[in-house]
Amino acid sequence: xxxxxxxxxxxxxxxxxxxxxxxxxxxxxxxxxxxxxxxxxxxxxxxxxxxxxxxxxxxxxxxxxxxxxxxxxxxxxxxxxxxxxxxxxxxxxxxxxxxxxxxxxxxxxxxxxxxxxxxxxxxxxxxxxxxxxxxxxxxxxxxxxxxxxxxxxxxxxxxxxxxxxxxxxxxxxxxxxxxxxxxxxxxxxxxxxxxxxxxxxxxxxxxxxxxxxxxxxxxxxxxxxxxxxxxxxxxxxxxxxxxxxxxxxxxxxxxxxxxxxxxxxxxxxxxxxxxxxxxxxxxxxxxxxxxxxxxxxxxxxxxxxxxxxxxxxxxxxxxxxxxxxxxxxxxxxxxxxxxxxxxxxxxxxxxxxxxxxxxxxxxxxxxxxxxxxxxxxxxxxxxxxxxxxxxxxxxxxxxxxxxxxxxxxxxxxxxxxxxxxxxxxxxxxxxxxxx
Amino acid sequence: xxxxxxxxxxxxxxxxxxxxxxxxxxxxxxxxxxxxxxxxxxxxxxxxxxxxxxxxxxxxxxxxxxxxxxxxxxxxxxxxxxxxxxxxxxxxxxxxxxxxxxxxxxxxxxxxxxxxxxxxxxxxxxxxxxxxxxxxxxxxxxxxxxxxxxxxxxxxxxxxxxxxxxxxxxxxxxxxxxxxxxxxxxxxxxxxxxxxxxxxxxxxxxxxxxxxxxxxxxxxxxxxxxxxxxxxxxxxxxxxxxxxxxxxxxxxxxxxxxxxxxxxxxxxxxxxxxxxxxxxxxxxxxxxxxxxxxxxxxxxxxxxxxxxxxxxxxxxxxxxxxxxxxxxxxxxxxxxxxxxxxxxxxxxxxxxxxxxxxxxxxxxxxxxxxxxxxxxxxxxxxxxxxxxxxxxxxxxxxxxxxxxxxxxxxxxxxxxxxxxxxxxxxxxxxxxxxx
Numbered sequence: 001x002x003x004x005x006x007x008x009x010x011x012x013x014x015x016x017x018x019x020x021x022x023x024x025x026x027x028x029x030x031x032x033x034x035x036x037x038x039x040x041x042x043x044x045x046x047x048x049x050x051x052x053x054x055x056x057x058x059x060x061x062x063x064x065x066x067x068x069x070x071x072x073x074x075x076x077x078x079x080x081x082x083x084x085x086x087x088x089x090x091x092x093x094x095x096x097x098x099x100x101x102x103x104x105x106x107x108x109x110x111x112x113x114x115x116x117x118x119x120x121x122x123x124x125x126x127x128x129x130x131x132x133x134x135x136x137x138x139x140x141x142x143x144x145x146x147x148x149x150x151x152x153x154x155x156x157x158x159x160x161x162x163x164x165x166x167x168x169x170x171x172x173x174x175x176x177x178x179x180x181x182x183x184x185x186x187x188x189x190x191x192x193x194x195x196x197x198x199x200x201x202x203x204x205x206x207x208x209x210x211x212x213x214x215x216x217x218x219x220x221x222x223x224x225x226x227x228x229x230x231x232x233x234x235x236x237x238x239x240x241x242x243x244x245x246x247x248x249x250x251x252x253x254x255x256x257x258x259x260x261x262x263x264x265x266x267x268x269x270x271x272x273x274x275x276x277x278x279x280x281x282x283x284x285x286x287x288x289x290x291x292x293x294x295x296x297x298x299x300x301x302x303x304x305x306x307x308x309x310x311x312x313x314x315x316x317x318x319x320x321x322x323x324x325x326x327x328x329x330x331x332x333x334x335x336x337x338x339x340x341x342x343x344x345x346x347x348x349x350x351x352x353x354x355x356x357x358x359x360x361x362x363x364x365x366x367x368x369x370x371x372x373x374x375x376x377x378x379x380x381x382x383x384x385x386x387x388x389x390x391x392x393x394x395x396x397x398x399x400x401x402x403x404x405x406x407x408x409x410x411x412x413x414x415x416x417x418x419x420x421x422x423x424x425x426x427x428x429x430x431x432x433x434x435x
Numbered sequence: 436x437x438x439x440x441x442x443x444x445x446x447x448x449x450x451x452x453x454x455x456x457x458x459x460x461x462x463x464x465x466x467x468x469x470x471x472x473x474x475x476x477x478x479x480x481x482x483x484x485x486x487x488x489x490x491x492x493x494x495x496x497x498x499x500x501x502x503x504x505x506x507x508x509x510x511x512x513x514x515x516x517x518x519x520x521x522x523x524x525x526x527x528x529x530x531x532x533x534x535x536x537x538x539x540x541x542x543x544x545x546x547x548x549x550x551x552x553x554x555x556x557x558x559x560x561x562x563x564x565x566x567x568x569x570x571x572x573x574x575x576x577x578x579x580x581x582x583x584x585x586x587x588x589x590x591x592x593x594x595x596x597x598x599x600x601x602x603x604x605x606x607x608x609x610x611x612x613x614x615x616x617x618x619x620x621x622x623x624x625x626x627x628x629x630x631x632x633x634x635x636x637x638x639x640x641x642x643x644x645x646x647x648x649x650x651x652x653x654x655x656x657x658x659x660x661x662x663x664x665x666x667x668x669x670x671x672x673x674x675x676x677x678x679x680x681x682x683x684x685x686x687x688x689x690x691x692x693x694x695x696x697x698x699x700x701x702x703x704x705x706x707x708x709x710x711x712x713x714x715x716x717x718x719x720x721x722x723x724x725x726x727x728x729x730x731x732x733x734x735x736x737x738x739x740x741x742x743x744x745x746x747x748x749x750x751x752x753x754x755x756x757x758x759x760x761x762x763x764x765x766x767x768x769x770x771x772x773x774x775x776x777x778x779x780x781x782x783x784x785x786x787x788x789x790x791x792x793x794x795x796x797x798x799x800x801x802x803x804x805x806x807x808x809x810x811x812x813x814x815x816x817x818x819x820x821x822x823x824x825x826x827x828x829x830x831x832x833x834x835x836x837x838x839x840x841x842x843x844x845x846x847x848x849x850x851x852x853x854x855x856x857x858x859x860x861x862x863x864x865x866x867x868x869x870x
Contacts, residue, residue: 024583030649031581031649111769112776115767115774134580134728136578136580139571139575140571140574143574144569144571144744145744146467147459147747148459149459154867154870211769211770214466214771214773214774215778216774216776218776218779221779222779229862231862234790234862237820237834238790238864240820241818245864248870259778259780260780266864267867268790268867269867269870273870274733277709277712290740291451291569291743291744292734292740292745293569293735293738294734295569295733296732296734299729300729303728305726305727309579309727310579310727312582313581313582330554330557333553333560334546334550334577334646335646336645339547339550339551339650340649341650343694343695344694344696345693345695346656347658349689350696355669355673355703383676401676427664427669429673430700432589435704435710
């Protein structure tokens with residue numbers, strides 16, 4: 001048993017998908033129950049220099065080697081744009097192939113036609129990668145929250161504009177300065193129109209509306225407004241009023257129950273709002289289900305590997321739910337062929353920082369005795385505070401932060417310190433600096 | 436076509452599930468393609484007073500009316516505890532029923548046995564509701580991130596303890612005071628041991644580790660430490676060091692690639708960390724995939740309706756992926772039988788607050804003229820700031836925040852204001868106070 005994958009397009013995301021299939025082949029087979037195989041990749045120019053070149057023989061310039069090729073079960077459409085993507089996707093479905101796509105423009109524009117065809121031929125079109133990169137917002141709407149009336153959903157769906165806005169907000173750059181900088185850093189395209197005018201985020205919003213409300217709005221029915229008219233002075237006034245400015249995508253029922261509102265525009269949000277802290281190229285979405293409450297999802301909204309991660313999640317879902325039916329093999333229930341219950345590292349071998357609070361007698365030599373014991377056990381002290389009376393007269397709190405140390409060493413040191421008559425109690429809280 | 440559901444247990448979550456099946460029946464049938472039917476509910480005492488009483492005739496005290504009943508396809512185990520839950524789940528699987536459960540203790544303790552049985556008989560055991568309430572963390576690990584090596588995952592998995600810690604941190608309560616208050620408010624059980632000693636969160640951590648690493652750790656191999664020993668003084672010192680204290684569940688590969696570390700204990704986190712802002716009964720998880728980057732999920736971690744939302748998401752997934760195979764019906768590809776593309780409310784009919792920045796001549800009467808125009812169009816002004824020179828000598832910025840107004844009225848007012856010779860430019864940013 002083998003699930004075969006063909007790529008239409010081998011840009012950044014295509015290369016990311018090929019890389020994951022190659023480097024994580026064993027992991028994927030362990031989880032799915034059988035391997036994925038990359039069979040063919042359609043490109044315009046097979047001789048172009050590539051970031052992660054595919055195995056020789058995989059490149060083709062003929063779409064027929066992927067679309068309608070009976071040896072390919074899942075077609076990943078990563079060309080972008082409307083044509084030939086639309087025709088190739090429809091032909092792949094007609095030929096009995098499942099489709100995974102990251103193409104938000106295609107689905108926002110031709111979604112009705114494509115989803116109708118997929119229903120007709122009983123094939124899947126999955127598109128987690130089309131909205132918010134690696135964040136599982138499609139799955140959450142389509143599966144986890146099915147029994148919910150979605151009262152509203154809103155979020156930051158474009159990393160380029162969020163990066164520009166973050167720079168304008170935190171460093172008082174003009175739009176033009178922030179855009180030029182983003183282009184130089186590779187966060188914005190040479191032609192940034194689709195991002196900065198809001199079209200890209202609007203395409204994503206259309207897809208989220210379809211999943212949440214069963215309504216795929218026409219782009220011309222949506223108010224779409226980009227970030228090109230924002231000025232540093234507006235960010236300054238926003239701060240003065242206690243707001244931040246974000247480019248927000250919003251869909252919701254009027255008053256939580258009426259007709260559907262869908263809009264995409266810069267908005268001022270209270271500075272304490274969860275979305276206010278989503279900066280740089282990060283994306284985030286809040287989905288308000290009537291039963292679930294507010295579900296907040298955030299993470300990288302774009303990029304080669306995050307997007308490839310979502311494409312492959314969908315490819316594997318197709319393999320699990322559809323392709324396994326064609327054989328006697330079934331994927332393992334928990335997503336792992338061999339579930340183990342050993343192999344856990346004991347905490348004694350863990351390296352961590354520690355907050356220690358010792359109740360000690362207020363007399364000379366105590367700190368020196370304790371720090372001596374810690375030193376003997378390879379515990380190095382980062383900060384010490386000795387302060388005030390405790391409830392016991394003559395006893396004070398001695399508080400220390402340590403550098404990273406082995407838990408085993410620390411526990412031994414504390415056992416030794418507890419033996420000191422000048423120590424009556426030790427409290428420990430681990431410090432997580434690196435999460 | 437009909438998917439039939441039986442409940443084992445009819446407490447809060449069971450009642451929530453029954454309520455959603457009843458009140459959202461049309462919505463669910465629209466999305467799934469066919470209805471769900473609640474067929475039987477196992478209870479101990481059919482005469483008990485119930486929050487949302489089921490239809491007459493649905494209650495039974497005989498487990499055989501649910502488990503092994505050929506008229507029931509999906510069994511929701513909502514009894515909790517180890518027995519008889521374990522036996523009933525195994526018997527349901529053996530009888531060919533799919534199982535959805537919210538029982539983290541059961542799966543953390545007997546997961547290997549239960550998942551093995553489910554694989555054998557080719558039935559599903561889904562448990563989104565067992566971890567972090569309505570937050571789709573199981574789906575994210577099992578589906579969206581399949582192609583990722585999970586470098587670490589960590590989060591706040593128990594709402595009761597997070598509520599207590601939040602009160603201790605923000606209001607300097609002792610553990611005992613905060614616990615007593617939480618019990619009175621219904622956020623903590625009369626016997627709070629499972630929550631405050633960390634057992635409940637540890638069960639959830641075991642399940643997340645299984646999904647992320649294919650290792651279902653034994654509870655005795657995990658360092659589990661509750662919050663009973665935290666004192667107000669530790670929260671004060673944490674603040675002084677720039678930290679917050681949270682009860683953290685952590686699983687990860689040693690140095691991102693070695694053996695598995697799994698631990699559950701109070702930890703100090705930098706105050707600017709995403710998790711530091713997760714307060715009260717909220718739960719949150721960060722999953723760090725090597726390709727996806729950090730995916731952060733947060734929301735209500737427990738409660739009747741959030742948990743029921745997750746149970747039903749799983750029931751509907753079983754119906755989509757398994758039960759549809761037994762008929763010619765297939766669920767619609769996008770999760771909606773009839774995808775529409777109209778029914779969008781124009782932005783002109785939307786009620787919003789507005790930030791307006793007008794470039795106006797610095798002379799008497801201008802503010803009065805503009806506020807007159809706004810008033811005529813039912814726009815009420817909340818705040819006004821007039822400040823400094825613009826780049827045009829003699830022109831200043833007039834900034835206003837309005838109360839909520841109809842977009843249509845506002846645009847008409849701005850059109851009229853633009854006619855004034857004293858107004859050269861108007862910038863508008865919508866204000867979202869209610870998201």
